[in-house]
Amino acid sequence: MLQVLYIFIPMLAAIFVPFIYKSIKNIHTGWFVLAVPATLAVIYATYIARVAKGEVFYDGIPWIPSLDISVVSYLDGLSLLFSLLITGIGSLVVLYSIFYLDKHKEKLHNFYVYLLLFMSAMLGVVQSDHLITLYFFWELTSISSFLLIGYWYTRDASRFGALKSMMITVFGGLMMLGGFILLYLMGGTYSIRELIAMAPNLVQHPLFIWALILLLFGAFTKSAQFPFYIWLPDAMEAPTPVSAYLHSATMVKAGIYLVARFTPIFAASELWIWLVTGVGLLTLFWGSFFAVKQTDLKSILAFSTVSQLGLIMSLLGAGAVAFHVNGAADSMFKYAAFAAIFHLINHATFKGSLFMIAGIIDHETGTRDIRRLGGLMSIMPLSFTVAAIGSFSMAGLPPFNGFLSKEMFLTAMLSLQNFEFFGFDTWGVLFPIVAWIASIFTFIYSFYFVCRTFTGKYKPELYAHKPHEAPIGMLISPMILASLVVIIFFIPNLIGDTFVKPAVQAIQPFLYNAPEDINIHVAAWHGEITPELVMTIGIVIIGVLLFVALPKWQGIYKLFPRALTFNNAYDKMMLALDVGLNRVSRLYMTGSMRHYLLYMFSGITAISIGTLFVKDAFSLSFEGTAPIRSYELILIVVLMIGTAITIFAKSRLTAIIGLGSVGYTVALFFVIFNAPDLALTQLVIETISVALFLLAFYHLPKLGKREERMRFQLNRAIISIAVGVMVTLIALSAHSQKLVPTISKYYEETVYSKAGGGNIVNVILVDYRGFDTLFEITVLGIAGMAILAMIKLRMNRKEKPHENK
Amino acid sequence: MEIIMAFVIGFLFMAAVYLILSKSLLRIIIGTGLLSHGAHLLILTMGGLTGEAPPVLKEGAKTFADPLPQALILTAIVISFGVTAFFLVLAYRSYQELETDDISLMRGSDEDE
Numbered sequence: 001m002l003q004v005l006y007i008f009i010p011m012l013a014a015i016f017v018p019f020i021y022k023s024i025k026n027i028h029t030g031w032f033v034l035a036v037p038a039t040l041a042v043i044y045a046t047y048i049a050r051v052a053k054g055e056v057f058y059d060g061i062p063w064i065p066s067l068d069i070s071v072v073s074y075l076d077g078l079s080l081l082f083s084l085l086i087t088g089i090g091s092l093v094v095l096y097s098i099f100y101l102d103k104h105k106e107k108l109h110n111f112y113v114y115l116l117l118f119m120s121a122m123l124g125v126v127q128s129d130h131l132i133t134l135y136f137f138w139e140l141t142s143i144s145s146f147l148l149i150g151y152w153y154t155r156d157a158s159r160f161g162a163l164k165s166m167m168i169t170v171f172g173g174l175m176m177l178g179g180f181i182l183l184y185l186m187g188g189t190y191s192i193r194e195l196i197a198m199a200p201n202l203v204q205h206p207l208f209i210w211a212l213i214l215l216l217f218g219a220f221t222k223s224a225q226f227p228f229y230i231w232l233p234d235a236m237e238a239p240t241p242v243s244a245y246l247h248s249a250t251m252v253k254a255g256i257y258l259v260a261r262f263t264p265i266f267a268a269s270e271l272w273i274w275l276v277t278g279v280g281l282l283t284l285f286w287g288s289f290f291a292v293k294q295t296d297l298k299s300i301l302a303f304s305t306v307s308q309l310g311l312i313m314s315l316l317g318a319g320a321v322a323f324h325v326n327g328a329a330d331s332m333f334k335y336a337a338f339a340a341i342f343h344l345i346n347h348a349t350f351k352g353s354l355f356m357i358a359g360i361i362d363h364e365t366g367t368r369d370i371r372r373l374g375g376l377m378s379i380m381p382l383s384f385t386v387a388a389i390g391s392f393s394m395a396g397l398p399p400f401n402g403f404l405s406k407e408m409f410l411t412a413m414l415s416l417q418n419f420e421f422f423g424f425d426t427w428g429v430l431f432p433i434v435a436w437i438a439s440i441f442t443f444i445y446s447f448y449f450v451c452r453t454f455t456g457k458y459k460p461e462l463y464a465h466k467p468h469e470a471p472i473g474m475l476i477s478p479m480i481l482a483s484l485v486v487i488i489f490f491i492p493n494l495i496g497d498t499f500v501k502p503a504v505q506a507i508q509p510f511l512y513n514a515p516e517d518i519n520i521h522v523a524a525w526h527g528e529i530t531p532e533l534v535m536t537i538g539i540v541i542i543g544v545l546l547f548v549a550l551p552k553w554q555g556i557y558k559l560f561p562r563a564l565t566f567n568n569a570y571d572k573m574m575l576a577l578d579v580g581l582n583r584v585s586r587l588y589m590t591g592s593m594r595h596y597l598l599y600m601f602s603g604i605t606a607i608s609i610g611t612l613f614v615k616d617a618f619s620l621s622f623e624g625t626a627p628i629r630s631y632e633l634i635l636i637v638v639l640m641i642g643t644a645i646t647i648f649a650k651s652r653l654t655a656i657i658g659l660g661s662v663g664y665t666v667a668l669f670f671v672i673f674n675a676p677d678l679a680l681t682q683l684v685i686e687t688i689s690v691a692l693f694l695l696a697f698y699h700l701p702k703l704g705k706r707e708e709r710m711r712f713q714l715n716r717a718i719i720s721i722a723v724g725v726m727v728t729l730i731a732l733s734a735h736s737q738k739l740v741p742t743i744s745k746y747y748e749e750t751v752y753s754k755a756g757g758g759n760i761v762n763v764i765l766v767d768y769r770g771f772d773t774l775f776e777i778t779v780l781g782i783a784g785m786a787i788l789a790m791i792k793l794r795m796n797r798k799e800k801p802h803e804n805k
Numbered sequence: 806m807e808i809i810m811a812f813v814i815g816f817l818f819m820a821a822v823y824l825i826l827s828k829s830l831l832r833i834i835i836g837t838g839l840l841s842h843g844a845h846l847l848i849l850t851m852g853g854l855t856g857e858a859p860p861v862l863k864e865g866a867k868t869f870a871d872p873l874p875q876a877l878i879l880t881a882i883v884i885s886f887g888v889t890a891f892f893l894v895l896a897y898r899s900y901q902e903l904e905t906d907d908i909s910l911m912r913g914s915d916e917d918e
Contacts, residue, residue: 593908594826601822626806626854636813643820646835659835662817666842673849674859674870678878685886689838696893697831716826724819727847731811734851742852744873751862758862760872765879776880783887787894 003059004073006043007123010036014116021109029108030098037090037119044083051080052498054505054514063133068190074129077502077515081341082126082250082257084499085348089249090119092477096356097241099474100363111151111239118144118246125254131180131190135173138218141251142169148246149238161234164570168221168231176218176258182211183265196264196509203268212266215258216275223255225313226283229306230566236298240359243298248305248355249348256309256344259316260507263337267320270422277317277416281434283310288441292448292550293557297358297368300449301351304394307442308347311409314435315340318412321419322508329511330519332415338496338520339408341503345495346393346401346488353481354390354449357383360474361453365467370448375458380469382479384454389482395446395543396439396536401488403536404522410435410532436535443543448550492522598719605722612729621736632672639665656697660690677761810850817843830896830906834889841885848874848881 013036021029047057060072075083094115101108121144124137143166150162180190186205187195195202202208219225224232235247246252259276266272287307294300319337322328360383361376362368377384393400396407413435417428460466469475488495501515512518526533546553562568588599612618642665645658663686670679747760747768757763765773817839824836856870900906 594828597826601826620808622808624853624855625808628806628809632806633809636809639813640816643817643839646832646839647820647823652829652831655832655835659838662839662842666846669846670849673854674856675849675875675878676859678845678849678875678882681879681882685882689886689889692890692893693834696897713826716823719826720819720821720823723822724815726815727818727843728811728815731814731847731850732808735807735811735853742871742873744852744871747872748860748862748869760860760862760869761875761879764872764876769876772880776883779884780887783891787891790894790898793898 003057003075004061004071006040007071007073007127008120009040010116010123011120014113014120017112017116018109021112025103028098028103029112030094030101033112033116034091034094034098036116037087037094040123041084041087041091044080044087047075047080048084048498051075051077051502052515054502054516058129060129069132070130071124071133072129072191073127074193075127076506077499077504078257078260078341078506079126081345081499081503082253083123085253085345086119086122086126086250089245089348089352090115092352092480093241093245093249096244096359096474096477097239099471100241100359101239111148114144114147114151115242115245118148118251122250122254126257129192131183131192134192135177135180138176138222138254139170139173141246141254142166142173142222145169145235145246145251148242149235151239151242152237155237157234158237161231161237165231165235167574168228168570172218172221172228175214175221179211179214179218182207182214186211192261199265199268202265209269209271212269212272213275215262215266216272216279219255219258220279221255222258223252223309223313224283224306225255225279225310226286227566229283229287230570232306233294233299233302236296236302240298240355240362243301244352244355244359247302248351252305252309253312253344253348256312256316256340259313260337260340260503263316263320263507264323264509267323273317273320273422275317276320277314277431280310280312280314280317281431281438283307284314285434285438285441286310288438288445290557291445292441292554295370297361297370297373297449297453298355300370300445301355301358304442304445304449305351307438308343308351308394311438312340312344312347314431315343315409315412316507318416318431319507321416321424322511324421325419329517332411332418334511334518334520335408335415336412337504337507338500338518339405339412341500341507342492342496342522343402343405343409345499346405346485349481349484349488350390350393350400350402353386353478353485354394356474356478356481357387357390360470360478363474364470366464367462370452372459372462373453374456375454376467377454379458379467380454382469382475384450386475386478386482387450387454389485390478391446391450393485395443396539398524399489400485401492402485404489404492404524406439407524407532407536408522410439410535414531432535436539439535439539440543440546443539444547444550447543447547451547489524492524496520496522598715601719601723605719605726608726608730609722612733618729618733619736620732625735629672635665635668635672639669653694653697656690656693659693660686663689675761677759806854807850810846810854814843814847814850817846828907828909830899830908833908834892834896837892838885838889841881841888845878845881848878 013033017029017033020032024032051057057075058072059074060070062070064070094112097111097115101111118141121137121140125134125141128134128137146162146166149165150158152158183195183202184190186202186207187198189195221228221231232247232252236243238247284307287303287305287310291300291303291307294303315336318333319340321336322331322333325331325333328334358368360380361373364380365373365376367373389400393402396402410432413432416424416431419428497515501518501520504518505512505515588595639662642658642661646655646662649655649658663682667679667682667686670676670682747764751757751760751763755763755767757767821836821839821843824832824839827833827836852871852874854870855868857868858870860869860872860875896906903910
């Protein structure tokens with residue numbers, strides 16, 4: 001119970017944020033909000049020791065029991081690691097935002113409500129063991145991301161970016177839901193753990209491959225993989241704390257989480273390995289290549305995030321290879337999954353700090369344009385140090401944590417060519433080559449980021465105001481992250497044993513029984529010259545050369561025609577959707593009431609008659625009918641004539657009289673059919689109605705003058721005849737087959753004993769269904785008030801009355 | 806009798822729909838009136854017309870008419886009256902404001918044009 005509740009603590013806290021913001025103006029709201037992720041981080045930290053031993057914690061409360069839907073918190077190595085990232089980085093980001101967002105100018109209550117909402121949603125994603133609740137939280141992260149990107153909603157770019165991210169991630173989310181439903185159809189359960197347990201049986205299922213593809217749509221859109229990455233650069237319009245948090249450290253890793261979580265189910269498939277590894281590597285290369293093109297600091301970081309996410313993704317794909325190898329736990333294939341999780345932690349630390357530095361530069365200089373920046377090293381020494389640590393780690397240099405995971409990444413990629421199945425023995429050699437080239441570009445953009453900003457010539461005339469070092473409060477969070485970058489390099493095995501191995505065990509449960517079975521030791525120096533080290537040295541040398549020569553070859557980016565980019569495709573598609581759907585809607589949304597009524601009547605007729613035919617429900621039986629009496633036939637003739645008058649009458653007065661005659665005939669029918677109460681009511685009501693009609697008629701003298709015979713219209717006639725036929729058919733069928741016995745006997749038996757009345761109809765109305773009658777009176781009262789209001793209301797019309805055309 | 810009534814009700818519905826699909830507001834209101842008459846008779850007929858006495862408890866009564874449809878119809882009559890009255894006043898007012906009772910001339914709002 002408690003464990004599930006932790007997920008919702010941020011959401012509950014969000015309720016109080018607006019009140020705190022309104023009532024306590026002097027203290028930045030962020031200080032209060034900070035308590036939430038900090039507390040949760042401490043709570044989750046208490047799980048670390050036990051989870052590291054291989055324990056798992058399970059807790060659930062039913063949500064919609066009738067549909068077998070429950071909210072479940074399942075904490076194993078993988079979800080605990082993510083929960084710690086969410087709350088840990090979350091605390092640092094909130095702390096940073098306190099100094100980033102001005103308490104007087106910004107709408108802090110909105111910001112923190114969205115942020116806390118996101119926090120709950122993200123915790124839900126990584127802890128849910130139930131597919132449907134996982135989907136629910138998944139979409140909630142998309143929505144809160146949308147709100148946060150659009151936080152400065154007066155800017156066009158913010159709204160555009162928000163919408164773009166929403167369209168793409170929600171599209172992927174829906175695909176993923178399809179995959180989840182297929183998984184349920186195959187396995188008969190919504191629980192991920194149970195699905196993993198029956199994974200070997202699922203592979204044979206014909207739907208398996210579809211579930212796989214649909215699920216990857218969700219993961220690839222969320223984690224900004226090729227070609228869906230286009231939303232992430234536009235999402236940089238969000239305030240920088242949001243970029244650091246959602247679009248670098250946590251939300252974009254939800255796709256990574258999804259792939260990792262479902263690896264035990266899908267790893268058996270060849271397609272899974274090819275897709276995840278291939279798309280990951282392509283994204284890695286694509287992102288790193290285009291990062292060098294960018295001129296905006298945050299855009300560089302966005303593309304670098306895309307690229308790094310691709311790296312982790314490809315490692316997860318390579319990790320699935322271990323499921324196909326005998327004795328994988330001791331083979332060279334064991335590294336990939338470990339490297340994926342290890343790099344995920346490292347990426348969160350160095351990329352988080354870099355984003356915060358980008359925010360600081362923006363905040364202090366007023367620009368993020370790398371062409372205007374330069375020479376800030378002496379002015380902002382602390383920021384420079386942090387940025388250098390982050391960038392060098394990203395580039396894969398020692399003594400920073402990125403070096404370790406980059407080495408391991410290369411190991412994993414090199415191992416792929418030794419894999420003997422699925423054509424990897426021929427194509428596998430491509431993987432290390434692509435990885436190597438992408439790493440060179442990673443090196444280049446890392447240096448591009450830090451050197452262009454901090455070194456070079458300081459040009460004070462380019463800044464709006466004199467830049468200076470950021471306040472210390474703003475530097476705390478990036479400094480903590482940067483020191484982690486260094487610390488992890490020196491204690492990688494502590495991190496590995498505590499966080500990485502339990503998570504790896506969750507990804508590869510069939511290989512290891514407990515986290516300590518994973519025989520991996522991280523080391524910066526392996527005691528010999530390894531191929532990875534040679535590759536790293538190559539990366540550094542070629543990277544430095546290319547970086548120095550950057551002005552000479554940067555022109556190749558201009559060669560790419562804008563018409564061929566994915567952004568252009570997205571814009572074109574959105575425009576076409578907009579225009580096309582608008583056109584379609586205009587086809588049927590004519591604004592004419594009669595057209596809508598035509599749709600409704602034809603729809604209801606088609607559905608009803610269709611059902612009668614499909615279900616073979618029509619039947620005709622003459623049993624149990626009442627006898628036909630001659631005066632009844634006379635009444636029927638009168639009724640028909642009255643009805644015909646309403647249709648064919650030339651004058652409206654005649655039509656009203658026709659309606660009145662129908663009403664009185666119906667009253668007579670009530671008399672014949674033993675319903676005296678109805679007859680009385682009908683007579684009274686009919687009299688008042690006719691009087692009302694005539695009153696309205698009297699007040700509208702012009703109506704009478706513009707008389708015209710109604711023209712015969714074929715479509716109207718067809719629809720009305722169809723409706724008439726439908727009602728007759730249904731009436732006949734309903735009469736001829738009584739599927740359920742009448743419940744009226746109950747009233748007949750109890751009306752005197754329980755309600756003490758003799759007139760059953762009246763007792764039903766005032767006693768059994770007394771509330772219905774009460775509401776009926778209320779409805780009449782409301783109608784009466786509305787009528788009064790309409791008569792009293794006189795619109796102030798400034799313009800001329802509506803002109804008829 | 807129920808079979809014949811089924812056709813009568815169908816006829817009522819047909820006429821009602823035909824009127825509702827017309828352009829004149831007054832005819833539309835008349836159409837809704839006919840529609841409710843049709844619905845009332847439909848409910849009553851579906852309950853069966855074989856009862857020999859009104860549904861009132863008294864000595865010597867053999868079979869009652871079904872009371873439940875009657876209770877429903879009683880409510881429906883009153884509600885349909887409320888709707889009709891509301892419609893009428895709405896038509897009257899919109900005629901006063903817009904100077905037409907032709908709904909095809911009423912479509913759209915001023916901003917659209």
